[in-house]
Structure formats: structure tokens, C-alpha cells
Amino acid sequence: xxxxxxxxxxxxxxSYLASTRVEAVAARAGATVRWRPFVLGGVxxxxxNRAQFEIPAxxxxxxxxxxxxxxxxxxxxxxxxxxxxxxxxxxxAALAAEAAGVLVPCTHAVYRARxxxxxxxxDPAVLTAVLSEAGLDGAALVAxxxxxxxxLMKQTQEAIDRGAFGAPLFFVGTxxxxxxxxxxxxxxxxxxxxxG
Amino acid sequence: xxxxxxxxxxxxxxSYLASTRVEAVAARAGATVRWRPFVLGGVxxxxxNRAQFEIPAxxxxxxxxxxxxxxxxxxxxxxxxxxxxxxxxxxxAALAAEAAGVLVPCTHAVYRARxxxxxxxxDPAVLTAVLSEAGLDGAALVAxxxxxxxxLMKQTQEAIDRGAFGAPLFFVGTxxxxxxxxxxxxxxxxxxxxxG
Numbered sequence: 001x002x003x004x005x006x007x008x009x010x011x012x013x014x015s016y017l018a019s020t021r022v023e024a025v026a027a028r029a030g031a032t033v034r035w036r037p038f039v040l041g042g043v044x045x046x047x048x049n050r051a052q053f054e055i056p057a058x059x060x061x062x063x064x065x066x067x068x069x070x071x072x073x074x075x076x077x078x079x080x081x082x083x084x085x086x087x088x089x090x091x092x093a094a095l096a097a098e099a100a101g102v103l104v105p106c107t108h109a110v111y112r113a114r115x116x117x118x119x120x121x122x123d124p125a126v127l128t129a130v131l132s133e134a135g136l137d138g139a140a141l142v143a144x145x146x147x148x149x150x151x152l153m154k155q156t157q158e159a160i161d162r163g164a165f166g167a168p169l170f171f172v173g174t175x176x177x178x179x180x181x182x183x184x185x186x187x188x189x190x191x192x193x194x195x196g
Numbered sequence: 197x198x199x200x201x202x203x204x205x206x207x208x209x210x211s212y213l214a215s216t217r218v219e220a221v222a223a224r225a226g227a228t229v230r231w232r233p234f235v236l237g238g239v240x241x242x243x244x245n246r247a248q249f250e251i252p253a254x255x256x257x258x259x260x261x262x263x264x265x266x267x268x269x270x271x272x273x274x275x276x277x278x279x280x281x282x283x284x285x286x287x288x289a290a291l292a293a294e295a296a297g298v299l300v301p302c303t304h305a306v307y308r309a310r311x312x313x314x315x316x317x318x319d320p321a322v323l324t325a326v327l328s329e330a331g332l333d334g335a336a337l338v339a340x341x342x343x344x345x346x347x348l349m350k351q352t353q354e355a356i357d358r359g360a361f362g363a364p365l366f367f368v369g370t371x372x373x374x375x376x377x378x379x380x381x382x383x384x385x386x387x388x389x390x391x392g
Contacts, residue, residue, distance in 0.1 A: 047253045050246075057243040057361035061374060068381055165253035178257060181377045185264055 002031035002193040004186060007159050007169035008107070009040035010087040010094075013066050013077065014180040015168040016115040019107060020075045022170075025183050029190035035103050037094040038156040039087075040167045047165045053084065069180065076116040088152075090114075090121045093131070095148035095155075096141045106141065109134035198227035198389045200382060203355050203365035204303070205236035206290075207283040209262050209273065210376040211364040212311040215303060216271045218366075221379050225386035231299050233290040234352040235283075236363045243361045249280065265376065272312040284348075286310075286317045289327070291344035291351075292337045302337065305330035 004026045008015035026033045044050060053059040063079055070077035090110050097106035113119040113130040121127050124142050131138030159169060163176050170177040172189040200222045204211035222229045240246060249255040259275055266273035286306050293302035309315040309326040317323050320338050327334030355365060359372050366373040368385040 047251055049251045049254060055243055055245045055361060057359055058245060061359060061361065061372060064372070065374075065378075072381075163253055163257060165251060165257065176257060176260070178261075179377075181375075182261075185268075 002029065002172065002190045003034050004029075004031050004190055005034045005036055005171040007036045007038045007155075007164065007167060007171075009038060009167050010090045010110055010114055010121065011084055012040050012167040013062075013079070013115060014069075015040075016077070016111045017066070017069050017073060017075065018168040018170075018180040018183060019111050020073060021183065025187045026190065029187050030194065031190045035098075035107055036155055036159075037091045037098075037103075037107070037152065038159050038164075038167070038169075039091060039152060042153070042156040043160055043164045043166065046160045049165045051084070078116060078118050080114070080118060082120065085120065086122045089124060089142070089145055090127055091152055092145035092148045093127060093141045095151050096144035097131075097136065099144070099148070100137075100141065102136050105134055106131060106136060109136070198225065198368065198386045199230050200225075200227050200386055201230045201232055201367040203232045203234045203351075203360065203363060203367075205234060205283055205363050206286045206306055206310055206317065207280055208236050208363040209258075209275070209311060210265075211236075212273070212307045213262070213265050213269060213271065214364040214366075214376040214379060215307050216269060217379065221383045222386065225383050226390065227386040231294075231303055232351055232355075233287045233294075233299075233303070233348065234355050234360075234363070234365075235287060235348060238349070238352040239356055239360045239362065242356045245361045247280070274312060274314050276310070276314060278316065281316070282318045285320060285338070285341055286323055287348055288341035288344045289323060289337045291347050292340035293327075293332065295340070295344070296333075296337065298332050301330055302327060302332060305332070 006022050008019060022033050052062045066077055094103060094106050097103045109130055110121055114121045119126050119130060128138035128142045131141050166178050168180055170186045172186060172193055175189050177186045202218050204215060218229050248258045262273055290299060290302050293299045305326055306317055310317045315322050315326060324334035324338045327337050362374050364376055366382045368389055371385050373382045
């Protein structure tokens with residue numbers, strides 16, 4: 001079965017959009033998703049790339065573009081007033097969730113809290129509540145988060161080594177795709193990657 | 197009838213891709229295209245944005261992404277070995293072509309010469325030949341090009357004032373769209389902009 005590797009950061013709104021549909025994309029192509037949290041800021045630092053919000057004209061338009069996508073996909077999106085924020089705690093907690101076998105519900109819960117409900121997931125108390133409300137052991141995951149610092153750096157470095165410069169980032173085998181707006185190409189590649 | 201304003205620069209490969217399909221997009225939506233050459237380098241300078249090729253990881257991936265798009269659209273695309281090149285002469289010649297009522301055939305001829313056939317359109321002799329082979333008065337258009345320096349700057353400034361940060365750039369009324377990969381949104385906006 002083909003695998004859709006999905007590298008994402010909670011600070012990235014286009015990764016949030018992608019998170020709402022990667023499972024459907026993979027299912028249509030008979031593939032599975034491998035969820036891989038990583039640090040977009042680390043990718044920017046390593047490559048010299050910059051976040052869209054650092055260019056004022058780009059930042060203004062990004063809000064319009066995100067709104068268009070959210071309407072098309074039928075998902076709620078509320079741009080944070082406290083942007084950018086640190087996603088590091090939540091990304092480490094996601095790796096703790098992976099170790100506990102609950103990465104996917106953790107990812108959806110954090111994205112929804114941040115990008116739909118406007119909650120400050122950088123705050124340990126808020127993150128704990130968000131995860132607990134999703135039926136996970138929020139206290140345990142947040143407590144375990146620091147143990148996954150190295151793994152998060154390693155996963156980020158792997159993405160950089162494979163050519164990353166932004167997010168969301170997808171791989172189908174060695175083929176790389178960048179951006180929520182490339183998921184149609186990703187789906188084609190998944191279909192082409194397995195016979196029949 | 198709705199109008200699709202299309203701002204493009206001959207140096208931009210994604211604008212080339214868009215140039216091969218804006219007419220079909222507009223036709224499907226019962227709209228017309230207004231072709232508007234502008235200077236992407238001036239937009240970058242004004243906004244602080246940077247070309248994709250300035251970030252090595254992005255530049256490498258851009259070649260793959262362009263190839264995917266060219267295959268999807270069924271258009272030839274050969275990335276120049278002499279990139280970036282100066283598009284200024286060809287952009288001024290395009291405004292001379294507009295004054296002569298032949299902007300559209302001029303635009304297609306220049307894009308095809310540069311991005312499909314690998315010809316050096318920054319060379320006045322090559323540009324003259326390219327335009328003449330397309331049935332236009334190449335010598336007259338290249339000779340008149342310098343007269344359109346101010347108009348090209350003005351058109352570029354207008355785009356900047358309206359929020360430009362990249363190319364290709366589209367407007368449907370006051371709604372702005374950026375990128376060949378947003379032409380589906382452009383088509384939706386064109387359809388929505390006229391009743392029935």
C-alpha cells in the first residue's frame with residue numbers, strides 16, 4: 001500500500017488546511033498517511049526561506065487566500081491575533097502522542113483548537129485541556145513533551161536533508177510536494193505508485 | 197462581461213504556464229482577458245519579496261514543480277540555462293505591440309520562444325526575429341520598445357499599489373489572486389461576478 005508522508009507544523013495554516021483532507025486524499029488513492037510533525041522555523045533557518053507573513057503584501061493577501069481555501073474545503077479557520085506563536089511544546093507533545101499511539105487524534109485536536117477555536121496551544125495548561133477534551137491524557141502528554149525534543153529536531157533535519165523549504169510538505173516515496181495546493185498532484189502520484 | 201486582468205512578466209515561468217490557459221479560463225466563464233505586462237523585479241524590490249530561485253532548496257524543487265505543471269497542461273517547457281535573464285526589452289516591446297493592437301500574439305510568441313524554444317529574447321536581434329516569425333513587424337516593435345519605458349513602470353506601480361507581491365497576478369474586479377495555481381479560484385470568481 002502506498003504511503004503519503006505528511007510533514008506539518010502547528011504554526012502553519014496551510015498545514016492545518018492540509019490536515020483536514022490528507023486522510024481523504026490517501027483513502028481515495030488506496031494509500032495510508034504517515035503523520036510527521038516537524039519545525040517549520042528550523043526549515044526556514046536552514047534554507048534561508050522566509051515565512052509569508054514576513055513580507056507585508058504577502059501577509060495581507062495570505063489572509064484572503066486562506067479564507068478562500070477554508071470556504072472551498074468547508075472548514076472553520078480563524079487567523080490568530082497572537083501570530084506567530086511558538087508551536088514547539090505542541091509539536092513535542094505530538095511526538096509524545098505518537099509514542100502513545102494517539103498521534104492522529106492529537107494532531108486534529110491541536111489544529112482545531114488553534115486554527116478553528118483560537119486557543120493558545122503554546123500555554124501548557126491550555127494544551128493539556130485541549131488534549132484532555134479530545135479524550136487523550138493531556139497531562140501525561142504535556143509532561144512527556146520535553147522527552148521528545150531530540151526526536152523532533154531529528155525529524156526536522158530529515159525533512160531538510162530531503163529538500164524541505166516550507167510546509168505542508170508531502171512525500172510519495174522520494175517524490176516531494178510542497179503546499180496544500182499540491183494535494184491534487186500528491187493524489188495523482190499515490191495512484192501512480194501502486195499498480196492497478 | 198467580466199474581465200480577467202492578467203499581470204505577467206516574461207521572466208516568470210509560472211506566468212508562462214498561466215499564459216497558455218487564461219484565454220480558456222476566461223472563455224469558460226464568459227469573460228475576456230486584459231493582458232498586462234509588468235516588471236516582476238520591480239514588484240520584488242518594492243515589497244521585499246524574493247524570487248524562488250534565490251533560495252537554493254526552493255529553486256531545485258521549482259524545476260520539478262514546473263515540469264509537473266507542464267505535463268499536466270500539455271505544454272512544452274524548457275528551463276533556460278541563462279536564467280535569470282532581463283525581460284525588460286521584451287516587456288517594453290509588448291507594450292509597443294499593445295499600441296499596435298497585437299499584444300496577444302506578441303505575448304504568446306515571446307513566451308513560446310523563451311520557455312518552449314529556449315531562445316534569448318533579451319537579444320534585440322532574436323526578439324525581432326521571434327516577433328517577425330509570428331507575423332508581426334518585429335523591427336518596428338523592437339524599435340518602438342524604448343518609447344514604452346514609462347508606461348511599463350506605471351503599469352508595474354499600479355500592480356504594486358493594488359497589492360502585488362508576485363506573478364502571475366490576476367484581478368477580477370478588486371479581488372486579487374496570485375499564482376498559476378489559483379486559476380481555478382479565478383474562474384470561480386469570474387463566474388460569480390456576472391449574474392446568470
